[in-house]
Amino acid sequence: MSQPRPVTENPIKRKTGMRALTGWIHLGLCAGALALPSSAEDGPPTLFIKVQRLIRRPGDEIQNAAIIVRAGKIAAVGVDLQKPEGAREIEGAVACAGFIDPWAALGLGADSLQDLGTSGATRTVDGLDPWSNEHLRREALRAGVTVVRVQAGNSSRVGGVGALVRVAPDLPRDEAVVLGDCDVSMSVGLSTSPGGQPERMDPFERIADLDRVVSAVENGRSYLLARTEHRYELEEWQKKIAEKDTELEKDAKKAKKDREKEQKDATEKGKPFQEKKYKEDKRPQPPRYDEDNEILARVADGGVPLLVQAHRSAEIRGLLSGTAGFDRLRMILAGGTEALSCARTLAERRVVVLVSPLPRGRGDLDEYEQSSLSLAGDLSRAGVTVLLGSGGSNPGSSRDLPLLAELAVGNGFDREKAFEALTLGAARAFDASERLGSLERGKDAEILVLDGEPLSSTSTVRYVVSGGRLVVEPQK
Amino acid sequence: MISILGLVLAPLVLGTPTTASAGESRPLAIRADRVLLADGKTLSPGVILAEDGRITAVGSDVDIPKDAAVVEHKGTAGAGLIALHSYSGAPWEMRDSTRTVLPDARVALAFDPARSDFEDALEAGITSLVLAPMPVALCGGISALVKTAGGTVVERDAQLSLGFSAQSLRNDRFPTSYGAAIAELERLFEKPEGTFARAASKKLPVLFEVTSREDVARAVEFSARHGLAGAIHGAAWAGELAEQVKSAGLSVVCGPLQVGEERRDLLAVLALAKAGVPFGFGLDAPGNHPAMLRTGAAMCVREGLDRATAWRALTSEAARIAGAGERVGALAKGMSADIVLWSGDPLDLASAVKAVYVDGKLAWEAKP
Numbered sequence: 068m069s070q071p072r073p074v075t076e077n078p079i080k081r082k083t084g085m086r087a088l089t090g091w092i093h094l095g096l097c098a099g100a101l102a103l104p105s106s107a108e109d110g111p112p113t114l115f116i117k118v119q120r121l122i123r124r125p126g127d128e129i130q131n132a133a134i135i136v137r138a139g140k141i142a143a144v145g146v147d148l149q150k151p152e153g154a155r156e157i158e159g160a161v162a163c164a165g166f167i168d169p170w171a172a173l174g175l176g177a178d179s180l181q182d183l184g185t186s187g188a189t190r191t192v193d194g195l196d197p198w199s200n201e202h203l204r205r206e207a208l209r210a211g212v213t214v215v216r217v218q219a220g221n222s223s224r225v226g227g228v229g230a231l232v233r234v235a236p237d238l239p240r241d242e243a244v245v246l247g248d249c250d251v252s253m254s255v256g257l258s259t260s261p262g263g264q265p266e267r268m269d270p271f272e273r274i275a276d277l278d279r280v281v282s283a284v285e286n287g288r289s290y291l292l293a294r295t296e297h298r299y300e301l302e303e304w305q306k307k308i309a310e311k312d313t314e315l316e317k318d319a320k321k322a323k324k325d326r327e328k329e330q331k332d333a334t335e336k337g338k339p340f341q342e343k344k345y346k347e348d349k350r351p352q353p354p355r356y357d358e359d360n361e362i363l364a365r366v367a368d369g370g371v372p373l374l375v376q377a378h379r380s381a382e383i384r385g386l387l388s389g390t391a392g393f394d395r396l397r398m399i400l401a402g403g404t405e406a407l408s409c410a411r412t413l414a415e416r417r418v419v420v421l422v423s424p425l426p427r428g429r430g431d432l433d434e435y436e437q438s439s440l441s442l443a444g445d446l447s448r449a450g451v452t453v454l455l456g457s458g459g460s461n462p463g464s465s466r467d468l469p470l471l472a473e474l475a476v477g478n479g480f481d482r483e484k485a486f487e488a489l490t491l492g493a494a495r496a497f498d499a500s501e502r503l504g505s506l507e508r509g510k511d512a513e514i515l516v517l518d519g520e521p522l523s524s525t526s527t528v529r530y531v532v533s534g535g536r537l538v539v540e541p542q543k
Numbered sequence: 544m545i546s547i548l549g550l551v552l553a554p555l556v557l558g559t560p561t562t563a564s565a566g567e568s569r570p571l572a573i574r575a576d577r578v579l580l581a582d583g584k585t586l587s588p589g590v591i592l593a594e595d596g597r598i599t600a601v602g603s604d605v606d607i608p609k610d611a612a613v614v615e616h617k618g619t620a621g622a623g624l625i626a627l628h629s630y631s632g633a634p635w636e637m638r639d640s641t642r643t644v645l646p647d648a649r650v651a652l653a654f655d656p657a658r659s660d661f662e663d664a665l666e667a668g669i670t671s672l673v674l675a676p677m678p679v680a681l682c683g684g685i686s687a688l689v690k691t692a693g694g695t696v697v698e699r700d701a702q703l704s705l706g707f708s709a710q711s712l713r714n715d716r717f718p719t720s721y722g723a724a725i726a727e728l729e730r731l732f733e734k735p736e737g738t739f740a741r742a743a744s745k746k747l748p749v750l751f752e753v754t755s756r757e758d759v760a761r762a763v764e765f766s767a768r769h770g771l772a773g774a775i776h777g778a779a780w781a782g783e784l785a786e787q788v789k790s791a792g793l794s795v796v797c798g799p800l801q802v803g804e805e806r807r808d809l810l811a812v813l814a815l816a817k818a819g820v821p822f823g824f825g826l827d828a829p830g831n832h833p834a835m836l837r838t839g840a841a842m843c844v845r846e847g848l849d850r851a852t853a854w855r856a857l858t859s860e861a862a863r864i865a866g867a868g869e870r871v872g873a874l875a876k877g878m879s880a881d882i883v884l885w886s887g888d889p890l891d892l893a894s895a896v897k898a899v900y901v902d903g904k905l906a907w908e909a910k911p
Contacts, residue, residue: 206806425802425838429660429829440666440834457802464803470841471802473892474834482893524841524891 111535139535165213165513170456185220189227226252287363410449444479583851593880623670628825648684656694678752782811800839823861
């Protein structure tokens with residue numbers, strides 16, 4: 068038994084992969100600028116968006132500025148840009164990044180959404196239907212929500228791999244999916260009723276749920292260790308083989324002579340010649356392939372965030388203590404009705420909390436004493452990173468996310484933090500900040516043009532650009 | 544485990560809503576940057592004066608008595624919100640699983656004002672709620688308008704609930720079919736007695752519980768045939784037949800409008816407004832969070848509902864539908880001093896409740 072080795076290298080080259088991709092995008096942009104001025108036949112058009120106030124990223128604005136959109140990407144952002152020839156010009160008061168609903172149900176049928184038989188390796192993108200719920204998609208777009216995170220098995224104990232997808236209907240699949248593996252989702256203490264409302268349930272079942280989450284991460288880590296170990300063992304084995312080869316090579320002449328002599332002796336003595344055998348170490352075997360553990364290994368290693376839906380204080384505490392040993396794990400807590408009692412630990416452990424700003428009612432059971440509209444604001448003030456989502460059970464709810472964000476603002480959540488939660492914050496938490504969440508060169512063109520302050524009941528979204536296409540225009 | 548409606552759960556104060564004895568309290572004067580009136584007008588600034596639980600004056604230049612307790616509010620003051628149709632305080636008391644005609648079952652006798660959902664409602668700026676029987680009986684009983692602070696009953700006989708939808712059918716008791724249900728309702732109103740007689744003489748408004756377009760059409764017809772007054776609960780369908788509802792002189796209880804509500808349902812509310820049908824919003828707490836009353840109205844405003852109409856639907860129009868338009872729902876002389884202080888426009892969801900006064904007394908205050 069060889070010694071366990073610390074995991075020093077991230078076996079999943081996610082970040083590098085992303086960088087490589089963006090590099091490719093830049094390259095593509097340059098090529099596009101040179102070769103295709105404005106009219107890639109069916110591709111996204113070139114747009115020139117001129118606004119009085121341009122919110123590049125939360126807390127960073129420029130006045131009287133413009134954006135050039137080309138081939139689906141933001142090609143330039145600045146104050147003295149010239150309108151490219153042939154570009155469509157759009158004017159407005161305020162521009163900002165498109166909103167992201169990180170807890171949505173749009174684009175997935177109820178059967179996939181409520182599937183209780185999902186496992187870690189279940190991929191949401193496999194159940195995605197870019198043509199579904201067209202009217203709901205259009206409503207969400209009109210409200211400024213351009214990208215959503217959807218999750219097969221939203222309320223099952225282990226939901227599988229979630230995806231960030233564009234809301235705009237009828238997109239080709241490769242354009243619809245922004246990131247096909249933005250998280251792995253699990254839940255603790257939800258009832259198995261459709262919609263997964265956290266009804267009263269047996270405490271032992273809840274403990275079993277907790278154990279399931281922790282064991283899954285543990286399995287992922289063991290798998291990761293076994294695989295890393297195998298890689299080192301394989302390297303060592305290959306090294307040994309190589310050494311032996313060199314040795315044999317070096318002594319080749321002598322060995323040849325010895326062999327010929329032995330052969331001759333054998334012939335003279337009338338004995339059969341026996342070839343000398345070299346004993347070779349057995350090639351080390353990799354751990355048995357397991358599709359669930361493949362993705363859980365990435366979770367344990369921090370390559371993919373783990374999203375856990377939990378509401379009760381005891382469950383959240385259990386989750387925090389159960390996962391304390393996994394120092395590379397990146398956790399997102401969804402729901403978190405009673406999360407305030409653990410706010411300090413959540414902040415210390417950098418657990419992101421995904422809040423649905425309008426909590427459900429108390430129900431007949433009067434169960435949650437701490438269900439509160441001020442959850443987002445209270446957590447944020449305690450130093451926790453807060454995201455806002457529409458709850459993931461009703462595909463129509465994404466449309467109302469901006470209203471819900473306003474509600475959170477009214478109940479003490481800082482306005483700029485709320486804006487960040489809907490844009491860059493969500494992109495960051497789900498590993499898409501290189502593509503989404505702000506208006507910066509090289510990012511996907513997800514742009515809103517409004518007639519006033521974003522997240523205000525008195526302003527309206529006039530134009531929406533998603534994936535570089537103009538998907539909402541003012542209705543005449 | 545469902546106990547029979549009519550079981551007295553808690554000692555209740557019946558009768559007049561304001562019972563503060565004279566001399567016990569000083570007059571209250573609230574001076575706010577903006578004061579919302581029922582007709583859609585705004586005083587800025589404005590003063591509301593209240594004494595013994597009632598509003599004595601509202602205006603821009605009201606003389607404040609020397610002994611008054613003065614509250615200065617940097618924000619908007621409006622009448623307390625009124626939610627039509629809720630189960631607060633008695634989620635298990637609103638239905639009877641054995642009988643389907645309970646004309647004298649009064650919800651006013653069956654709720655617990657100490658349940659925490661009343662305080663939740665207060666925090667959301669709701670000062671009165673209509674507690675209604677669940678729409679699972681032919682005649683589920685009589686709803687009540689109660690205050691969220693202390694559970695004072697404002698109107699003991701708000702509406703007689705009539706089940707006009709398939710929801711009132713069950714396969715283990717009469718009626719098991721739609722035809723039988725309508726026939727039974729016709730029979731009850733043919734030679735009406737007792738509570739039904741009061742309804743037939745328009746002394747007691749009715750609430751038609753509907754779930755389909757046909758239900759609305761039947762309710763409209765039924766109401767005209769028997770000379771009833773009242774409202775229809777089921778906005779989506781009533782909105783599509785807004786003109787008929789209007790000509791029958793009925794009002795509508797909309798919603799509750801959930802987050803993610805079908806746009807069609809929201810447009811139905813706009814259709815009601817356009818046809819001039821009086822309407823208010825339902826809530827169905829405690830299943831729904833009380834903040835939903837305002838988010839629902841804000842969703843309608845986003846779709847194009849006039850703000851003044853939305854505000855009336857949350858306050859004065861709702862009070863009128865609940866049979867208490869002369870007592871609550873507006874900031875005007877003689878009304879209950881049920882006042883909510885908002886940080887801004889209440890239809891802007893980024894505005895928050897700062898304080899709630901019920902009967903002239905501070906009932907809830909936001910943490911500083």
